[in-house]
Amino acid sequence: MVDPVPETRSGLLDRYQPVGAFDEAFDDDGSVRDTYSRIVERFRELDVDEIKRLEKLVADEFRRQGITFTVYSEDEGTERIWPMDLFPRLIAAAEWEELARGLSQRVAAMNCFLADLYNGGGQAIADGVLPRWLVMSSQGFERNAMGIAVPHSAHCNVAGIDVVRDADGRYRVLEDNLRSPSGISYVVENRAAMAKACSWLFYDHAVQPTEQYGQMLRSTLESMAPGGEDDPHIVVLTPGIFNSAYFEHAFLARSMGVELVEGRDLVVDGHSVYTRTIEGLVKVDVIYRRIDDDFLDPVAFRPDSTLGVPGLLSALRAGTVAVCNALGNGVVDDKGVYPYVPELIRYYLGSEPIIDNVTTYMMWDPDQRREALDRLDELVAKPVGESGGYGVLIGPHATEQQLDEARATIEAEPRDWIVQELVQLSTLPSVADDRLEPRHLDLRPFVLTGERTQVFPGGLTRVAMRRGSLIVNSSQGGGSKDTWVLAPEAP
């Protein structure tokens, strides 16, 4: 049975006013952009009651399935229902194709850099593409990763690249996540919830599916098996049910048809990793780990970690198991390395970056620091080692006292900070009480690399739920949207 198409007209969009940023659905003169013409029409047919009904339907669905994330306060976590806004984000086929090319290019260059750094003698550093001290002082640089063979030189098997659209609508990379980027499960579940609650919205569009992610990830991980094992034993390694992303870890294991294990389920014997089953030990070939480097092996890293597997590093060195993503990727996540990625693209691939960075000032450069600190009230300061939006100072929203404190902190530890031009993130209509209002958003597409590179169509659109806010992180009150990559028009 299909949902009836609502016929009411309520003017949910009548008072829609862009907020001085690039609006992805509406042009500057208020006319609807082509890509969004049919979806806007459908939303104009809805009234507040219907929107509320649909929102409840989606929330109930997420609640019933336990699709949650955990927000940590001082010392305890709270499970919250995943927030999804009903107005989807649409990306036209040609636009996506260009974006996907840019993402592949960027991840390829970062993989080249990681392979060069850990297995190739550091040619880029020797050639002065980026300074040695910067790399060596990165918290994400991992000496233990030196010399560990990585199949296909694919150090980053799953990358989440955060992109935004600037005031002109151009995509720019805001941040690279090459350790354990999360969010893909919500991409798939958002689509499933939209398809259940608002199936009629899809009638007018050919939308690329999302449920194939498990297959894509599995084939990527299979290609990473040491010695090209035909039917490798793959596991997903989770810190456990209390981790904020546990739902995602279970989702990934289920959608790949592999086991979800904790550190205590694994044991290293004779430089090989095994699962502990009721029938004894069973050898593991590939571990898709969702545990940070520091916690992976208490023998090599943090001795107080009970989440990892003692001896795992010895197995890695022996080449009996692959750990994905590879050890030491955090060096590229370091926001201090981020400004050099365009140059890495030129160096390794000999081509110009398809997607630009956001203009970034490196605080360890005295000239750039002086310029940035003078204008800090117009800029955004970010700690290089944080993620999830923590520690970010948005100049125009900060008080004088906060700005002064930030200046002092940056002056004291310039290596720990970058400062960026403020990007007025693009907006899309989003449900706000009894109407649709513009809300800022970003996009995290996922790039999979094993024997070959694949860009998953779409990604996680995160949206700031408060008017004018630029904070899209779910841990800080952000929401999400279903992301539709449209199939190419039939000729």
Next chain:
Amino acid sequence: MILARHAEALLWTGRYLERAETTSRCLNYAANSITHLRGDEARAEGELMVRTLGLQEELEAVGPLESQPQLVAFLLSDTDNPGSVVSAVIAVRENLRSVRDRIPIELWEEANGLYLRFPFLGHANVAPAGLHEVLLMVRRACLAISGVLNEGMRRDEGHAFVVVGRMLERSIFTVGLLEASHSDARGVMDATRMLRLTSSLQAYHRQHGNAPDPDGVVRYLLHAPDLPRSVLSCLSRAEEGLTGLGVNAAPLDRARRKAALLRARLELGEVEEAMTSAPVATLQDFAAQLAGLASDVHAGIVPPLAMATVQAQYVRPGHADEPAHEGEPGHAGERAQ
């Protein structure tokens, strides 16, 4: 092949699912019967129910039951009591959550759905008039979960462990019920009560007429091969589950043999014969052997070889007394990216 941790979680899922359903049924019976009783009689019935459920130690921590609301709180919503309905529902959900990747989505949704109904049902909100509805809801949800288990889950090792857990819990309850009934301080064995608490009244009436005698009911609850809650039936299904795990699960051999032995003791009439002279002692002995069977199943799930490997290789210098792996809240480990 199933991870030892998953096997354990599914075994406990089965046990707690059975416990949630059993405690709901018992509480419903107790709440109804106490309304017809006064003073000491009501108190005695409450205490008998606690003994039937094997919760004497847990009750000691709370203190003596003085009123019906106290009994309801203890058996329904006391999260310090692992035998309460709410504790069992939480445990079912948490165990299934830890194996979420290998169970049918519907199974998780049913268990999660049951759990989600409880935050709004603290004891203070459960008026006597609403208690029956709450308990009915729990029992129906447990039946729905059983339905998904039976019809939606692959007959793999995971399924076998859930069945083994349920059958162990059920047989332990039935034997506990018989033992408590024999040692009721009021000196009367209530045959109808035993049948109602095992959902067996209707089945007994159809087979043996509607005037149950206590001895006949005890025999029925021990031996009836076609009664889902008879001890024989439970042991047969537990043995079948353990056998279905395959020859490779050698560490479970001991449990498998013990289940077969206990079943044979029932089938050969040994238990019945011993009960003619010392019913309470016989039932207590049988209950102890069931507890031993449960321990053997647990011991068999974690292969000693694997444990030995872990301890021999990875106990850190200076920490010889600490196990290599202890459960730790995992909110560290993966940073938000």
